[in-house]
Amino acid sequence: MIYEELRQMAGGRMAGLPPGQTLQATALVHEAYVKLVRNDAPWESRAHFFGAAARAMRDILVDRARARGRLKRGGDRARVGFDEDLAVAGAQDDDTVDLVRLDAALARLAEHDPRAADVVMLRFFAGLDIEQAAKAMSISVPTANRDWRYARAFLASDLGGAEKGGEEP
Numbered sequence: 001m002i003y004e005e006l007r008q009m010a011g012g013r014m015a016g017l018p019p020g021q022t023l024q025a026t027a028l029v030h031e032a033y034v035k036l037v038r039n040d041a042p043w044e045s046r047a048h049f050f051g052a053a054a055r056a057m058r059d060i061l062v063d064r065a066r067a068r069g070r071l072k073r074g075g076d077r078a079r080v081g082f083d084e085d086l087a088v089a090g091a092q093d094d095d096t097v098d099l100v101r102l103d104a105a106l107a108r109l110a111e112h113d114p115r116a117a118d119v120v121m122l123r124f125f126a127g128l129d130i131e132q133a134a135k136a137m138s139i140s141v142p143t144a145n146r147d148w149r150y151a152r153a154f155l156a157s158d159l160g161g162a163e164k165g166g167e168e169p
Contacts, residue, residue, distance in 0.1 A: 006032065006053055009126040023064060032056035050136040051118055054126035058103065061125065065099040105158040109151055115139070116147040116154070123148065 010025040010032070035056040036049075043049040102124075110117035115137070122133040134144035 002049075003029070003033075009050075009053070009128065010057060011127070023060075028057060028060060031060050035059070045138065046135075047137045050122065050126060050128075054118075054121040058106075058121055058125040062099050062103040101159060102155070105155050108158055109154050112154065113147070113150065116151040119144055119147040120151045120155070 006029045007025060010028040032053055036052055039052070041052075043052070106117055106120060109120065118137060119133055122128045122136055123130070126133075128136060130144050130148060131141055133148075134141045137144065139147075
């Protein structure tokens with residue numbers, strides 16, 4: 001049952017990647033699972049498990065983006081497309097965001113508001129909607145929405161959305 005939920009999360013995340021990816025959703029789930037069992041930590045709750053799964057998927061995708069960036073001339077970074085609902089300022093005109101920059105900005109957000117960072121990880125990296133993220137974190141939907149709005153504004157500012165001609169968050 002958990003495997004199928006993880007597979008759906010990975011499928012949602014992989015659907016937003018540009019064509020030509022060598023990593024499939026099943027492979028992402030398997031790599032994330034290996035990271036999770038290697039940790040060998042007891043899961044305190046459903047939220048704890050899915051948070052760890054989202055972090056594992058995030059780490060895998062960011063590591064692959066970094067590796068691809070090192071391989072290309074000029075250090076080009078892998079771009080990940082995502083839908084309008086998940087858009088954060090700082091995205092390029094083609095609705096893509098640099099995973100490496102997003103990862104760094106998310107780490108800075110986690111220093112200020114760990115719960116908001118967790119909402120982003122569950123929404124962006126695990127592909128959960130706001131209701132699913134709230135349930136996984138055992139918080140109310142209005143609280144998850146507030147955290148999501150705050151996180152989007154923080155990331156917009158951190159990724160330089162305002163200086164690229166967008167409005168202030």
